[in-house]
Amino acid sequence: MRLSPNLSRTIIFMWIVVYIVLGSIDLSFISSELGKDSTGLMAIVEDPGGWDGSSSYYASAVLFSYLPDVLLQPVIFLIGAAALFFFMNRLRTLNSLMIAMYVSLPAILLFLVRLQKETLVVPMSMLAVMYISSNKNSFISKVIMTAVLYSIYAVIVRPYYLIIVAVFLGVLILMYARPQYKFVLVASFCALLFILPPEIFMKIQGIRDIVNYYRVGDGTEGARTAFLNLMTPDNAGAFIVNYFYAFAKLNLAPLFYFGVKEIWLMSVLSIYFYFIYKGIRSEDKKLVICSSVLIAHIAVYTLFEPDLGSYLRHLSSAFLYLTPIMIYVFNKRKAKKIYVNGVKIKDS
Numbered sequence: 229m230r231l232s233p234n235l236s237r238t239i240i241f242m243w244i245v246v247y248i249v250l251g252s253i254d255l256s257f258i259s260s261e262l263g264k265d266s267t268g269l270m271a272i273v274e275d276p277g278g279w280d281g282s283s284s285y286y287a288s289a290v291l292f293s294y295l296p297d298v299l300l301q302p303v304i305f306l307i308g309a310a311a312l313f314f315f316m317n318r319l320r321t322l323n324s325l326m327i328a329m330y331v332s333l334p335a336i337l338l339f340l341v342r343l344q345k346e347t348l349v350v351p352m353s354m355l356a357v358m359y360i361s362s363n364k365n366s367f368i369s370k371v372i373m374t375a376v377l378y379s380i381y382a383v384i385v386r387p388y389y390l391i392i393v394a395v396f397l398g399v400l401i402l403m404y405a406r407p408q409y410k411f412v413l414v415a416s417f418c419a420l421l422f423i424l425p426p427e428i429f430m431k432i433q434g435i436r437d438i439v440n441y442y443r444v445g446d447g448t449e450g451a452r453t454a455f456l457n458l459m460t461p462d463n464a465g466a467f468i469v470n471y472f473y474a475f476a477k478l479n480l481a482p483l484f485y486f487g488v489k490e491i492w493l494m495s496v497l498s499i500y501f502y503f504i505y506k507g508i509r510s511e512d513k514k515l516v517i518c519s520s521v522l523i524a525h526i527a528v529y530t531l532f533e534p535d536l537g538s539y540l541r542h543l544s545s546a547f548l549y550l551t552p553i554m555i556y557v558f559n560k561r562k563a564k565k566i567y568v569n570g571v572k573i574k575d576s
Contacts, residue, residue, distance in 0.1 A: 229322045239325050240316045243332075244309045251305060251341035266342040273300065273343070287385040288345040304347065308340035311350045314357075315551050324558035331499055331547060338541040346545035348385060352377050353548040356521075360514045361552050367513045371400060374521060388528065395524035403508070403516060426462035432531055433461035433470055439534040453485050453536040475530045478539045485536070493540055500526075500543070500550070507553040515556055518549040 231239075272289035295303060316328045339346040356377050360370045375393050382389035398417075402410055436457055443451035458473045459466035476483070479497055481490035500522065507519030525546045533539040 231320055231322060231325075233320070236320055236325060237317070240313060243316070243329050244312050247308055247312060247336050247340065248305055250336055251301075251308070255337060255341065266344055269343045269345070288348060289343065291348070292343060300343070304341075304343055307347060307350055308336070311335075311340065311354060311548060314354055315548055318551075318555050319558060321558050324554060327499065328554065331496060331550065334496055334540050335544040335547050338537075338544055344541075345385065346541065348381070349545040350548070352381055353546060357518070357548050357551055360517050367517075370514065370517055371397070374517065388532075391531075392521075392524045392528045395527050396520050399520040399523050400517070403520070421467070422464045424464070429461045429463065429467045433457060433467055435532045436474070436534050437461075443534075451535065453481070453490075454534055455484075471530060474533070478530060478533060478536065479526075481536055490536065493536055496540070497543075503550050503553045503557065506557050510553075510556065512556065515553050518552050521549045522546055 269289040269292075272286055273293045276286070276290050276293045292300060292303070312332060315332060316325060319325050319328055338344075340350070356374050359365060359373045365373075375397065378389050378393045378396070382393070398413070401413055405413065434457075436455075440451075440454040440456055443454040444456055455474075455477055457466075457470040459469055461467050461470050479494070481493050484490075504519045504522050507515035508523075510516060525543055529539055529542050533542065
């Protein structure tokens, strides 16, 4: 069902109102873990001088410490509302808007309603998607701009975003390189994997065991889906086994923890995977870029995410990269084929 621009924007406005209402109430009933990061960030905002200036928490919060207290939450709401409008504005069918609301709900519940480390990712993603979507910019410049934005964020806030940049570039190379170069790239990666020292594997994948060692099995609320690596990540073989095990646990959650939240998580991820597939199969390179960014996020989060809630929150921070893909899938016009005596002569 195709909607008029006025009606579709009315629906978007109503969804933004729902977002602001959700941001104005206590959401701790969803999970007791929901506000812990936000509480830490708010403490830094209130007293930035008493914290470690090298931490990702500090880097995420210090910018907001310059705002007057009365403006902090309105600015967070403004960022969230802008993101939701940007995400949904060019969708013109009822089913596309419903799916957009469903996909954006985790972002609303997990980080858009309060200050989180993901808050700064939102304007960065909007800037990247706007640049990627512009027909005036070349493919190479779009890739470079995305990589530069992520690298800046990595240097200032989260160093592991440099891994996302590397995976993003690797996916694009695999997409467009000649077959012999693809073989060289894959072979080089495999060789590197098997010559890396144990310390590297432990640093990348061992963080999951460090975070979850005392959480797994102790019945603590919010730790129900926490899990450990299957094997000690001190060699390439164990690293690979742990990776595929984590991928299954994070993306096929109902097979391990059957419940309403897990079914919801898998349904949201299924939508992500569907649009990633549509984007990567498209001939439109801007869609390929957006799908590649999302693939990179999923691939990197699988390395170390400790539980399902953390995984969904971090992945949802990249939901804006679905924007061009959803516009393409739902708004593309099917060409009308004109035939004369059974021979196609024109696409209108």
